[in-house]
Amino acid sequence: MTPNAEIKKIVEEVGQDIIWRPLYDFERNKLSGGVGHDIDGIDPEFTELDFTGKTVCDLGCNLGHFTFYAHERGAKEVVGYDMEPKVIKGAKKLAALYNIEGVEFETCNFASEPATRTFDMGMLIDILGKINISNGFLIPILKGLESRSKSEMLLTFRPLYLVKRHFGMSEDEFLKLYPQAQIKNGFFSLLDFAQNFFAKKWKVTYLSKELPDDEQYKRTVHFIRKA
Template sequence: MNITEKDILVDLYQKNSKHSGYQILPKALKTLIHEDVKQFISRFEQERLDWLLSQIDFSGKRVLDIGGNTGFFTFEAIEAGAKEVIYVEGNPNHSDFVSKAKDILGFNIDVRNKYFDFYSDLKNDRIDIVLLFNVIHHLGDDFGDQGSSKEEALEKMKEAINYFSDKTNIMVLQMGFCWKGDRNELLFKNGTKSEMIDFVKSATIEKWEIQSIGIPEEKDGKTEYRELSLQNIERFDSLGEFRNRPIFILKSKG
């Protein structure tokens, strides 16, 4: 039996890793790969994308997707009109998958198999939009100094956010409550949205303007991101940890 490009793509998609199964398929790949090829735990990619598209115009923009996993937001940014996406992912199986898929689709995606360096990467480049989804709370684990204390890690997370202030116009930021994904290591004492929002506001006050904060709400079994309000700022444990993570859209002051 001849092995086709589609077979290779499916094989790469099924490779296991610490963060495999984190993203659903983008629209462009649903004709090539059946979603029942593998079980996925949705992190509400479509709902987050809907929020982004209501807030940001991707037309003609250069986009940087850090920790792009299997490329959902990378491919969807191209579909939304981005002229180029730089996709950065440390896992070789994921980056190989995106590389193969973008070749098949003919999408303008620059695939970089590496962990982003928040001290030196992008120094001589400028990007229109940076996607920093659920990366920085892994500082000290997937990247960065593993010997850092939690307090040192929080300061380095602030530095990582501000690193982009003179390198992009818009940054989309989402982070988790648990340091390095460890449920026993809360970054904020009570694990609340208010604490995280205060942290981001404090970190960004000099270099960024917070354009909007999207908060997931559930109604009739459906999740939708809405603008921050007095009602949805409360933590709702019934939604689970992920749907208590706000999405910040930051505009550079630089």
């Protein structure tokens, strides 16, 4: 089987409906458009972020788009975690096809399973959203990231949500899930929530500089552990 045929088979085995980022074969033919929003992910202006020589975990890695990105940017070792076994199987096959060393993939529900190791940098890209937040997983996800991150954390998420519209619940119902949340004029600021959640041990070093006229746009946030 040719490499292109193998990648096509991976797409068929995983399924178009859960592949998050676009996937191409070796001739740059698009095999999957990806179900994620076009401008989700690490901001282009984040290109100065230094991955060189670092160990990195990519939580909710899907087929490894950002796992491979960190490796390409000089990370010494990158481990991608995802709770979907067939996604991890596909990511492992892609790494073998690309002949990439220093990248691993493991099946793990990082929001509920304790960390078995820590990394210089933890990444949480395109994971926090309406479904995870409304189902009460926001804090477990943030804790899962923090427990695996020694020095840095890199996150992308939409900064503002309308509680009733986006979560399908009243403000009182939302506050039962997250008593520490602050709601102003019907809006919940995930950006403020994350900053406050990590405030004691972490400082924000970067926020996306520009916010396009698109309510789905996700900001990139970088945390560094305080000395």
